[in-house]
Amino acid sequence: MKVSVGDVVLPGDYCEEISAAGEKSKVIVGPGLQKESNHVYVTKAGVLKKKNPNTYWVDYYQKRYTPARGENVIGIVIQKAGDIYRVDLGSSMSAALSYLSFEGATKKNRPNVQIGDVVYAKTLVGSKDMEPELVCVDSYGKKGRLGVLTDGFLFKCSINLIRKILNPSCPLLDSLKNEWPFELAAGMNGRIWIKAKTMRETIALGNAILGAEYLSDEEIKAMCANIASILAGHVA
Amino acid sequence: MTEAADLKECKLKHMKCELNVLSKSDGSAILSQGETVTLISVNGPLDIKVQNQSIEKCYLEVLFCTKGGRPSVPDRYKEHIIRQTCESAIMGSLYPRTGITVTIQELEDYGGLLSCAVNCACLALLNSGLAMRYVFAAVSCAVDETGNVILEPTYQEVMNAKARFNFVFDSRNKNLITGFSEGIFSEAAYEEALEMSRAASDLVFTFYRDIVTKYSNVI
Numbered sequence: 001m002k003v004s005v006g007d008v009v010l011p012g013d014y015c016e017e018i019s020a021a022g023e024k025s026k027v028i029v030g031p032g033l034q035k036e037s038n039h040v041y042v043t044k045a046g047v048l049k050k051k052n053p054n055t056y057w058v059d060y061y062q063k064r065y066t067p068a069r070g071e072n073v074i075g076i077v078i079q080k081a082g083d084i085y086r087v088d089l090g091s092s093m094s095a096a097l098s099y100l101s102f103e104g105a106t107k108k109n110r111p112n113v114q115i116g117d118v119v120y121a122k123t124l125v126g127s128k129d130m131e132p133e134l135v136c137v138d139s140y141g142k143k144g145r146l147g148v149l150t151d152g153f154l155f156k157c158s159i160n161l162i163r164k165i166l167n168p169s170c171p172l173l174d175s176l177k178n179e180w181p182f183e184l185a186a187g188m189n190g191r192i193w194i195k196a197k198t199m200r201e202t203i204a205l206g207n208a209i210l211g212a213e214y215l216s217d218e219e220i221k222a223m224c225a226n227i228a229s230i231l232a233g234h235v236a
Numbered sequence: 237m238t239e240a241a242d243l244k245e246c247k248l249k250h251m252k253c254e255l256n257v258l259s260k261s262d263g264s265a266i267l268s269q270g271e272t273v274t275l276i277s278v279n280g281p282l283d284i285k286v287q288n289q290s291i292e293k294c295y296l297e298v299l300f301c302t303k304g305g306r307p308s309v310p311d312r313y314k315e316h317i318i319r320q321t322c323e324s325a326i327m328g329s330l331y332p333r334t335g336i337t338v339t340i341q342e343l344e345d346y347g348g349l350l351s352c353a354v355n356c357a358c359l360a361l362l363n364s365g366l367a368m369r370y371v372f373a374a375v376s377c378a379v380d381e382t383g384n385v386i387l388e389p390t391y392q393e394v395m396n397a398k399a400r401f402n403f404v405f406d407s408r409n410k411n412l413i414t415g416f417s418e419g420i421f422s423e424a425a426y427e428e429a430l431e432m433s434r435a436a437s438d439l440v441f442t443f444y445r446d447i448v449t450k451y452s453n454v455i
Contacts, residue, residue, distance in 0.1 A: 001407070008449045010362070010441075011325070012370030012407040034327070034367070043327060043367040045448045061451065062365035064262040064280065066331075092281040092334040128332055214454045 003042070005050040009058060014039040015048065018056050025054060032058025062159045065091045065189035067126035072146075074154065074187030075134065077117045085113060087121070087134055089189045090156070095132035097121060102136045103143035111148075118149045118193060120185045149185060152195030153202050159190045161213045172212050175224035176205065180231065204231050248375070248439050249348070249388050253356075253447050255363045263364020267356035270390070271346035274353045276360040280336030288335060293328035295335040300353075303342050314350055315340075321354055321374075321404050321414045327367040336366065347394035350402045350416065351376040355440060362448065370406040372413060373440035375433035377401040379421050385429045387436055399425070403433040407441050410434055 003013045009032075018040040021027050029035060032044035033056060042048065046060030065073075067089065075087035075095060085097045097119065102111040113119070121134035136146040165172050166186055173184070182196040182205055192209060196202045208227050212220050249270030258264035263278040281294060288295045298319040300311045322338060338360070340353050351374035358372050378389035378397035386393055394400065399419030406413050412434075417426070 008445060008452050010371050010407065010444060010448060011368035032367075041369070043369070044365055045362040045371075045444075045452075047452050059452075060365050061256075061363060064364065066281070092283050092331070094283075128330060 003048060005048050005056070007048055008046070009042040009048045010045050011041075011043050013042040015042070015056070021054055028055040030055060030057025032060055063190060065089060065159060066128075067091050067095065067123050067132035067189075069123055069126040071123050071126070071188040072186075073121060073123060073134070073189040074149070074185060074191040074193055075119050075121060075189070076154075077113055077115050077119060080113075080115060087119060089132065089187075090191065091132065091189065093131050095123070095134050097134040097136070101134070102147065103141065113148055118152075118154055120146050120149050120187065120193070122146060145185075149193050149195075152183065152193050153206065154191060154193045155206055155210075156191055157210060158213065159188070161209070162186050162188055162190060162192070165209060165212065169217075170220070171217050172209070172220050172224065175221055176208060176228075179224065179228040200231065247388075248436055251355075251440075251443050253359055253443075255359060255447065255451055263360045263362075263366070265356050265359035265363055266343075267352060267359060268344075269348055269352045269355070270388070271344055272348050272352045273343040274349070274356045275341040275343055276353070276356045277339045277341075278336065278357075278360045278364040278366070279339075280364070280366065281331040281334035282337065284335035289333045291332055294326070294331040296323050296326065296328070296338070297335060298322065298338045298340065298357075300340045301342065303345070314353070317350065317402075317414060317416055318354055318357055321372060322357055322361065324413050325358070325368045325370055325372050325406070326361065327369055330367050346391040347389055348376040350374070351404075354402075354404055354414075359444065359447065362444070370408045371441065371444055372404050372406050373437040373444070374402060374404045374414075375436045375440065377403070377429040377433055379419070379425050379429070383422070383425060385425055385432060387432050401426070401429045401433070403430060403437075405434060405437040410437060 001013045003009050003015050004017055034041050034043050044058050044060040046058045049059050050056050073089055075089045077085050078088045079086035087095045087097045089095050099110050105111045121136050124135050125133040138144050180201050185193040194205050204227050251269050253267045255265050257266050258277050261277040261279050266275045298315045300315045354374035378386045379399040399421035402416040404414035
Protein backbone atom coordinates (compact mmCIF):
# COMPACT_ATOMS: atom_id res chain seq x y z
CA MET A 1 0.00 0.00 0.00
CA LYS A 2 1.10 3.55 -0.74
CA VAL A 3 1.73 5.63 2.38
CA SER A 4 2.88 9.16 3.22
CA VAL A 5 4.64 10.81 6.16
CA GLY A 6 2.74 10.66 9.45
CA ASP A 7 0.77 7.52 8.53
CA VAL A 8 0.71 4.27 10.42
CA VAL A 9 2.73 1.86 8.29
CA LEU A 10 3.11 -1.91 8.04
CA PRO A 11 5.94 -3.92 6.46
CA GLY A 12 5.52 -4.06 2.68
CA ASP A 13 4.13 -0.52 2.34
CA TYR A 14 6.04 1.87 0.10
CA CYS A 15 6.42 5.62 0.12
CA GLU A 16 6.62 7.42 -3.25
CA GLU A 17 7.38 10.70 -1.52
CA ILE A 18 10.82 9.39 -0.49
CA SER A 19 11.67 8.06 -3.97
CA ALA A 20 10.56 11.37 -5.51
CA ALA A 21 12.66 13.37 -3.04
CA GLY A 22 15.58 11.04 -3.77
CA GLU A 23 15.59 12.02 -7.42
CA LYS A 24 16.12 15.69 -6.60
CA SER A 25 18.58 15.51 -3.72
CA LYS A 26 20.20 13.17 -1.22
CA VAL A 27 17.81 11.41 1.17
CA ILE A 28 18.72 9.79 4.49
CA VAL A 29 16.74 6.61 4.96
CA GLY A 30 16.63 5.66 8.63
CA PRO A 31 15.58 2.58 10.59
CA GLY A 32 12.51 0.70 9.41
CA LEU A 33 12.98 1.62 5.76
CA GLN A 34 14.74 -0.32 3.04
CA LYS A 35 15.49 0.56 -0.56
CA GLU A 36 14.54 -2.17 -3.01
CA SER A 37 14.90 -1.63 -6.78
CA ASN A 38 13.09 1.70 -7.37
CA HIS A 39 10.87 1.88 -4.29
CA VAL A 40 11.54 2.54 -0.62
CA TYR A 41 9.76 -0.15 1.37
CA VAL A 42 8.77 -0.10 5.03
CA THR A 43 10.08 -3.06 7.05
CA LYS A 44 8.65 -2.35 10.50
CA ALA A 45 5.25 -1.53 11.94
CA GLY A 46 4.94 1.97 13.36
CA VAL A 47 4.61 5.59 12.31
CA LEU A 48 6.50 7.07 9.35
CA LYS A 49 8.31 10.24 10.42
CA LYS A 50 10.26 12.93 8.59
CA LYS A 51 12.79 15.51 9.69
CA ASN A 52 13.65 18.35 7.34
CA PRO A 53 15.45 18.18 5.09
CA ASN A 54 15.09 14.69 3.70
CA THR A 55 15.51 12.38 6.70
CA TYR A 56 12.92 9.63 6.96
CA TRP A 57 12.46 6.86 9.51
CA VAL A 58 9.85 4.64 11.14
CA ASP A 59 9.10 5.01 14.83
CA TYR A 60 8.37 1.48 16.07
CA TYR A 61 8.03 -0.52 19.25
CA GLN A 62 11.05 -2.58 20.24
CA LYS A 63 12.38 -4.40 23.26
CA ARG A 64 15.45 -6.24 21.92
CA TYR A 65 18.51 -4.09 21.31
CA THR A 66 20.53 -4.25 18.10
CA PRO A 67 23.82 -2.33 18.51
CA ALA A 68 24.31 0.88 16.55
CA ARG A 69 27.38 3.13 16.42
CA GLY A 70 27.66 6.08 18.78
CA GLU A 71 24.95 5.19 21.30
CA ASN A 72 25.36 5.36 25.06
CA VAL A 73 24.56 1.97 26.55
CA ILE A 74 24.62 0.23 29.93
CA GLY A 75 26.27 -3.18 30.04
CA ILE A 76 27.21 -5.79 32.61
CA VAL A 77 30.77 -7.17 32.62
CA ILE A 78 30.48 -10.95 32.25
CA GLN A 79 34.05 -12.03 31.55
CA LYS A 80 37.64 -10.84 31.63
CA ALA A 81 39.44 -12.20 28.58
CA GLY A 82 43.07 -11.16 28.18
CA ASP A 83 43.12 -7.46 27.39
CA ILE A 84 39.37 -7.03 26.92
CA TYR A 85 36.28 -7.26 29.05
CA ARG A 86 33.20 -9.04 27.66
CA VAL A 87 30.11 -6.93 28.29
CA ASP A 88 26.49 -8.06 28.00
CA LEU A 89 24.27 -5.44 26.36
CA GLY A 90 21.15 -7.56 25.92
CA SER A 91 21.83 -7.95 22.19
CA SER A 92 22.53 -11.18 20.34
CA MET A 93 26.27 -10.98 20.91
CA SER A 94 28.31 -9.74 23.88
CA ALA A 95 30.37 -6.59 23.32
CA ALA A 96 34.12 -6.11 23.71
CA LEU A 97 35.49 -3.37 25.98
CA SER A 98 39.27 -2.91 25.92
CA TYR A 99 40.89 -2.15 29.25
CA LEU A 100 42.87 0.63 27.52
CA SER A 101 39.70 2.51 26.64
CA PHE A 102 39.29 3.94 30.13
CA GLU A 103 40.55 7.38 31.16
CA GLY A 104 44.16 7.27 32.25
CA ALA A 105 44.53 3.53 31.68
CA THR A 106 47.89 2.18 30.51
CA LYS A 107 49.28 -1.31 30.01
CA LYS A 108 50.65 -1.20 33.56
CA ASN A 109 47.82 0.75 35.17
CA ARG A 110 44.70 -1.34 34.58
CA PRO A 111 41.30 0.05 35.52
CA ASN A 112 39.59 -1.61 38.44
CA VAL A 113 36.69 -3.41 36.77
CA GLN A 114 35.33 -6.66 38.18
CA ILE A 115 32.97 -9.28 36.73
CA GLY A 116 29.40 -8.22 37.48
CA ASP A 117 30.16 -4.49 37.38
CA VAL A 118 27.76 -2.23 35.51
CA VAL A 119 29.40 0.06 32.95
CA TYR A 120 28.06 3.06 31.10
CA ALA A 121 29.80 3.12 27.71
CA LYS A 122 29.56 4.31 24.15
CA THR A 123 29.39 1.93 21.18
CA LEU A 124 32.29 2.40 18.78
CA VAL A 125 31.33 -0.38 16.39
CA GLY A 126 27.74 -1.43 15.82
CA SER A 127 27.36 -3.59 12.75
CA LYS A 128 25.37 -6.72 11.97
CA ASP A 129 28.53 -8.52 10.83
CA MET A 130 30.93 -7.62 13.62
CA GLU A 131 30.83 -7.91 17.37
CA PRO A 132 29.99 -4.61 19.09
CA GLU A 133 32.89 -2.66 20.59
CA LEU A 134 32.57 -0.28 23.51
CA VAL A 135 34.67 2.59 24.86
CA CYS A 136 34.50 4.44 28.16
CA VAL A 137 36.28 7.59 26.90
CA ASP A 138 35.42 10.24 24.30
CA SER A 139 37.69 11.09 21.39
CA TYR A 140 39.76 13.41 23.61
CA GLY A 141 40.52 10.58 26.03
CA LYS A 142 38.31 12.05 28.75
CA LYS A 143 35.80 9.88 30.53
CA GLY A 144 33.02 12.47 30.77
CA ARG A 145 30.10 10.64 32.34
CA LEU A 146 31.13 7.21 31.07
CA GLY A 147 32.65 4.47 33.20
CA VAL A 148 31.75 2.00 35.95
CA LEU A 149 28.48 2.72 37.76
CA THR A 150 28.79 1.93 41.46
CA ASP A 151 25.88 1.19 43.83
CA GLY A 152 22.44 2.15 42.58
CA PHE A 153 19.79 -0.02 40.97
CA LEU A 154 19.58 -1.35 37.42
CA PHE A 155 16.37 -2.31 35.63
CA LYS A 156 15.22 -3.09 32.11
CA CYS A 157 12.51 -1.47 30.03
CA SER A 158 11.49 -1.14 26.38
CA ILE A 159 13.71 0.86 24.03
CA ASN A 160 10.80 3.22 23.30
CA LEU A 161 10.66 4.24 26.95
CA ILE A 162 14.35 5.20 26.86
CA ARG A 163 13.75 7.34 23.78
CA LYS A 164 10.71 8.86 25.44
CA ILE A 165 12.40 9.92 28.69
CA LEU A 166 15.50 11.20 26.87
CA ASN A 167 13.36 13.35 24.57
CA PRO A 168 13.95 16.97 25.66
CA SER A 169 10.22 17.66 25.48
CA CYS A 170 9.36 14.87 27.94
CA PRO A 171 8.43 16.35 31.36
CA LEU A 172 9.24 13.20 33.38
CA LEU A 173 12.81 13.92 34.47
CA ASP A 174 12.17 17.67 34.78
CA SER A 175 9.28 17.02 37.16
CA LEU A 176 11.13 14.39 39.18
CA LYS A 177 14.39 16.27 39.63
CA ASN A 178 12.58 19.09 41.46
CA GLU A 179 11.07 16.65 43.95
CA TRP A 180 14.13 14.79 45.30
CA PRO A 181 17.78 14.42 44.27
CA PHE A 182 18.87 11.34 42.31
CA GLU A 183 21.36 10.12 39.71
CA LEU A 184 20.19 8.42 36.52
CA ALA A 185 21.87 6.81 33.52
CA ALA A 186 19.71 5.67 30.60
CA GLY A 187 21.26 3.23 28.13
CA MET A 188 19.86 3.07 24.60
CA ASN A 189 19.84 -0.71 24.99
CA GLY A 190 16.79 -0.56 27.26
CA ARG A 191 18.51 -0.41 30.62
CA ILE A 192 18.21 2.31 33.25
CA TRP A 193 20.49 2.73 36.26
CA ILE A 194 19.24 4.89 39.12
CA LYS A 195 20.68 5.95 42.45
CA ALA A 196 18.88 7.93 45.15
CA LYS A 197 19.56 8.58 48.82
CA THR A 198 17.21 5.99 50.28
CA MET A 199 15.67 2.75 49.09
CA ARG A 200 12.20 4.34 49.28
CA GLU A 201 13.25 7.07 46.89
CA THR A 202 14.90 4.60 44.53
CA ILE A 203 11.75 2.47 44.33
CA ALA A 204 9.59 5.55 43.80
CA LEU A 205 11.87 6.71 40.99
CA GLY A 206 11.86 3.30 39.30
CA ASN A 207 8.07 3.07 39.48
CA ALA A 208 7.69 6.60 38.12
CA ILE A 209 9.85 5.78 35.08
CA LEU A 210 8.16 2.46 34.33
CA GLY A 211 4.72 3.96 34.87
CA ALA A 212 5.38 6.72 32.36
CA GLU A 213 5.58 4.38 29.36
CA TYR A 214 2.02 4.80 28.07
CA LEU A 215 1.14 8.17 29.63
CA SER A 216 0.76 11.56 27.97
CA ASP A 217 2.78 14.59 29.09
CA GLU A 218 -0.05 15.90 31.27
CA GLU A 219 -0.59 12.52 32.91
CA ILE A 220 3.15 12.22 33.60
CA LYS A 221 3.16 15.53 35.45
CA ALA A 222 0.15 14.47 37.55
CA MET A 223 1.76 11.10 38.31
CA CYS A 224 5.04 12.72 39.40
CA ALA A 225 3.20 15.08 41.74
CA ASN A 226 1.24 12.15 43.12
CA ILE A 227 4.34 10.02 43.75
CA ALA A 228 6.15 12.97 45.35
CA SER A 229 3.28 13.55 47.79
CA ILE A 230 3.16 9.86 48.71
CA LEU A 231 6.92 9.90 49.26
CA ALA A 232 6.72 13.02 51.42
CA GLY A 233 4.19 11.23 53.60
CA HIS A 234 1.24 13.52 52.90
CA VAL A 235 -0.80 10.60 51.59
CA ALA A 236 -0.89 7.24 53.28
CA MET B 237 -13.04 -8.55 -9.32
CA THR B 238 -16.75 -8.22 -8.72
CA GLU B 239 -16.54 -11.21 -6.49
CA ALA B 240 -14.15 -9.31 -4.25
CA ALA B 241 -16.60 -6.46 -3.97
CA ASP B 242 -19.48 -8.50 -2.63
CA LEU B 243 -17.11 -10.47 -0.46
CA LYS B 244 -16.45 -7.26 1.41
CA GLU B 245 -19.70 -8.00 3.14
CA CYS B 246 -18.62 -11.54 3.76
CA LYS B 247 -17.50 -12.02 7.27
CA LEU B 248 -14.48 -13.62 8.72
CA LYS B 249 -14.83 -14.81 12.26
CA HIS B 250 -14.66 -12.01 14.77
CA MET B 251 -11.03 -11.21 15.58
CA LYS B 252 -9.74 -9.89 18.87
CA CYS B 253 -6.12 -9.30 19.64
CA GLU B 254 -3.80 -8.03 22.33
CA LEU B 255 -0.16 -7.22 21.68
CA ASN B 256 2.70 -7.29 24.16
CA VAL B 257 0.85 -9.58 26.55
CA LEU B 258 4.01 -11.21 27.89
CA SER B 259 6.37 -8.91 29.76
CA LYS B 260 9.58 -10.90 29.33
CA SER B 261 9.49 -11.81 25.64
CA ASP B 262 10.59 -9.44 22.87
CA GLY B 263 7.27 -9.62 21.09
CA SER B 264 4.03 -11.38 21.92
CA ALA B 265 0.45 -11.48 20.77
CA ILE B 266 -2.75 -13.26 21.72
CA LEU B 267 -5.32 -13.60 18.95
CA SER B 268 -8.81 -15.04 18.94
CA GLN B 269 -10.61 -15.78 15.68
CA GLY B 270 -14.09 -16.78 16.65
CA GLU B 271 -13.52 -19.29 19.43
CA THR B 272 -10.05 -20.37 18.33
CA VAL B 273 -7.33 -18.75 20.44
CA THR B 274 -3.53 -18.83 20.20
CA LEU B 275 -0.78 -17.11 22.15
CA ILE B 276 2.59 -16.46 20.50
CA SER B 277 5.88 -15.24 21.87
CA VAL B 278 8.77 -14.09 19.67
CA ASN B 279 12.32 -13.82 20.96
CA GLY B 280 15.25 -12.60 18.96
CA PRO B 281 17.73 -11.96 17.56
CA LEU B 282 19.45 -14.22 20.10
CA ASP B 283 22.81 -15.89 20.53
CA ILE B 284 22.56 -19.54 19.44
CA LYS B 285 24.68 -22.67 19.17
CA VAL B 286 27.50 -22.48 16.62
CA GLN B 287 26.18 -25.51 14.72
CA ASN B 288 22.91 -23.67 13.99
CA GLN B 289 24.49 -20.35 13.07
CA SER B 290 24.43 -19.26 9.46
CA ILE B 291 26.71 -16.51 8.23
CA GLU B 292 24.17 -15.11 5.82
CA LYS B 293 20.84 -15.25 7.60
CA CYS B 294 19.15 -15.83 10.92
CA TYR B 295 18.09 -19.25 12.15
CA LEU B 296 14.36 -19.39 12.70
CA GLU B 297 12.93 -21.84 15.19
CA VAL B 298 9.20 -22.44 15.63
CA LEU B 299 7.86 -24.39 18.58
CA PHE B 300 4.24 -25.47 18.69
CA CYS B 301 2.76 -26.41 22.06
CA THR B 302 -0.65 -28.06 22.05
CA LYS B 303 -3.23 -27.71 24.78
CA GLY B 304 -2.41 -31.22 25.96
CA GLY B 305 1.28 -30.41 25.97
CA ARG B 306 2.35 -33.58 24.16
CA PRO B 307 3.96 -32.91 20.76
CA SER B 308 2.84 -35.11 17.87
CA VAL B 309 3.70 -35.53 14.20
CA PRO B 310 0.88 -33.23 12.86
CA ASP B 311 2.17 -30.52 15.21
CA ARG B 312 5.66 -30.80 13.80
CA TYR B 313 4.08 -30.40 10.39
CA LYS B 314 2.32 -27.22 11.51
CA GLU B 315 5.62 -25.93 12.91
CA HIS B 316 7.19 -26.53 9.53
CA ILE B 317 4.44 -24.65 7.66
CA ILE B 318 4.60 -21.67 10.00
CA ARG B 319 8.39 -21.63 9.92
CA GLN B 320 8.47 -21.50 6.14
CA THR B 321 5.84 -18.75 6.09
CA CYS B 322 7.67 -16.62 8.65
CA GLU B 323 11.01 -17.25 6.95
CA SER B 324 9.73 -15.78 3.70
CA ALA B 325 8.57 -12.62 5.47
CA ILE B 326 11.46 -11.94 7.88
CA MET B 327 14.49 -10.16 6.42
CA GLY B 328 16.88 -12.72 7.83
CA SER B 329 19.92 -11.26 6.10
CA LEU B 330 19.84 -8.34 8.55
CA TYR B 331 20.44 -10.68 11.49
CA PRO B 332 23.32 -13.01 10.50
CA ARG B 333 24.61 -15.61 13.01
CA THR B 334 21.61 -15.16 15.27
CA GLY B 335 18.49 -17.09 16.09
CA ILE B 336 14.84 -16.12 16.31
CA THR B 337 12.44 -18.25 18.32
CA VAL B 338 8.69 -18.25 17.74
CA THR B 339 6.76 -20.15 20.41
CA ILE B 340 3.11 -20.93 19.74
CA GLN B 341 0.74 -21.98 22.49
CA GLU B 342 -2.64 -23.34 21.44
CA LEU B 343 -5.30 -22.19 23.89
CA GLU B 344 -8.56 -23.19 22.17
CA ASP B 345 -9.16 -25.00 18.89
CA TYR B 346 -12.60 -24.67 17.31
CA GLY B 347 -11.48 -24.94 13.68
CA GLY B 348 -8.99 -22.81 11.79
CA LEU B 349 -6.16 -23.27 14.30
CA LEU B 350 -3.44 -23.09 11.67
CA SER B 351 -4.67 -19.83 10.12
CA CYS B 352 -5.15 -18.33 13.57
CA ALA B 353 -1.59 -19.31 14.53
CA VAL B 354 -0.16 -17.81 11.32
CA ASN B 355 -2.01 -14.51 11.81
CA CYS B 356 -1.01 -14.42 15.46
CA ALA B 357 2.64 -15.08 14.49
CA CYS B 358 2.50 -12.12 12.12
CA LEU B 359 1.18 -9.83 14.87
CA ALA B 360 3.81 -11.05 17.33
CA LEU B 361 6.55 -10.41 14.75
CA LEU B 362 5.19 -6.88 14.18
CA ASN B 363 5.31 -6.32 17.93
CA SER B 364 8.88 -7.60 18.24
CA GLY B 365 10.22 -4.99 15.81
CA LEU B 366 11.98 -7.46 13.51
CA ALA B 367 12.45 -6.26 9.93
CA MET B 368 9.98 -7.89 7.54
CA ARG B 369 9.48 -7.75 3.76
CA TYR B 370 5.70 -7.79 4.08
CA VAL B 371 2.94 -8.82 6.46
CA PHE B 372 1.02 -12.00 5.78
CA ALA B 373 -2.55 -13.09 6.37
CA ALA B 374 -3.96 -16.60 6.55
CA VAL B 375 -7.52 -17.55 5.67
CA SER B 376 -9.07 -20.99 6.05
CA CYS B 377 -11.72 -22.56 3.81
CA ALA B 378 -13.60 -25.83 3.68
CA VAL B 379 -15.54 -27.77 1.06
CA ASP B 380 -18.73 -29.36 2.41
CA GLU B 381 -20.38 -32.60 1.24
CA THR B 382 -22.39 -30.90 -1.49
CA GLY B 383 -19.27 -29.24 -2.90
CA ASN B 384 -19.91 -25.70 -1.64
CA VAL B 385 -16.91 -23.69 -0.53
CA ILE B 386 -17.24 -22.22 2.96
CA LEU B 387 -15.03 -19.37 4.14
CA GLU B 388 -13.78 -19.61 7.74
CA PRO B 389 -15.75 -22.72 8.65
CA THR B 390 -17.09 -23.32 12.14
CA TYR B 391 -16.06 -26.31 14.23
CA GLN B 392 -19.06 -28.36 13.06
CA GLU B 393 -18.39 -27.49 9.43
CA VAL B 394 -14.72 -28.44 9.73
CA MET B 395 -15.69 -31.84 11.15
CA ASN B 396 -18.12 -32.55 8.28
CA ALA B 397 -15.98 -31.06 5.53
CA LYS B 398 -14.71 -33.10 2.59
CA ALA B 399 -11.66 -30.87 2.19
CA ARG B 400 -9.96 -28.13 4.13
CA PHE B 401 -7.69 -25.37 2.82
CA ASN B 402 -5.39 -22.84 4.44
CA PHE B 403 -4.02 -20.03 2.29
CA VAL B 404 -1.48 -17.41 3.31
CA PHE B 405 -1.06 -14.22 1.25
CA ASP B 406 1.50 -11.44 1.36
CA SER B 407 0.44 -7.81 1.66
CA ARG B 408 2.36 -6.45 -1.33
CA ASN B 409 0.72 -8.17 -4.30
CA LYS B 410 -1.59 -10.63 -2.53
CA ASN B 411 0.57 -13.46 -3.81
CA LEU B 412 0.05 -16.90 -2.36
CA ILE B 413 3.01 -17.67 -0.09
CA THR B 414 1.70 -20.80 1.61
CA GLY B 415 -1.03 -23.20 0.61
CA PHE B 416 -2.01 -26.17 2.74
CA SER B 417 -4.87 -28.45 1.78
CA GLU B 418 -6.26 -31.77 3.01
CA GLY B 419 -9.08 -33.99 1.73
CA ILE B 420 -10.64 -34.64 -1.66
CA PHE B 421 -11.60 -31.70 -3.86
CA SER B 422 -11.95 -30.66 -7.48
CA GLU B 423 -9.69 -28.18 -9.21
CA ALA B 424 -12.60 -25.74 -9.56
CA ALA B 425 -13.29 -25.86 -5.83
CA TYR B 426 -9.63 -25.13 -5.15
CA GLU B 427 -9.65 -22.14 -7.50
CA GLU B 428 -12.85 -20.81 -5.95
CA ALA B 429 -11.51 -21.18 -2.41
CA LEU B 430 -8.27 -19.50 -3.42
CA GLU B 431 -10.02 -16.45 -4.88
CA MET B 432 -12.43 -16.20 -1.96
CA SER B 433 -9.55 -16.31 0.52
CA ARG B 434 -7.52 -13.81 -1.47
CA ALA B 435 -10.40 -11.33 -1.28
CA ALA B 436 -10.99 -12.05 2.40
CA SER B 437 -7.31 -11.53 3.24
CA ASP B 438 -7.96 -7.80 2.80
CA LEU B 439 -10.04 -7.87 5.96
CA VAL B 440 -7.14 -9.38 7.90
CA PHE B 441 -4.72 -6.72 6.60
CA THR B 442 -7.18 -3.99 7.62
CA PHE B 443 -7.39 -5.60 11.04
CA TYR B 444 -3.57 -5.53 11.36
CA ARG B 445 -3.51 -1.84 10.45
CA ASP B 446 -6.22 -1.04 13.01
CA ILE B 447 -4.30 -2.85 15.75
CA VAL B 448 -1.02 -1.10 14.90
CA THR B 449 -2.83 2.26 14.73
CA LYS B 450 -4.18 1.71 18.22
CA TYR B 451 -0.82 1.01 19.80
CA SER B 452 1.13 3.54 17.75
CA ASN B 453 -0.88 6.31 19.37
CA VAL B 454 0.51 5.60 22.81
CA ILE B 455 4.20 5.03 22.11
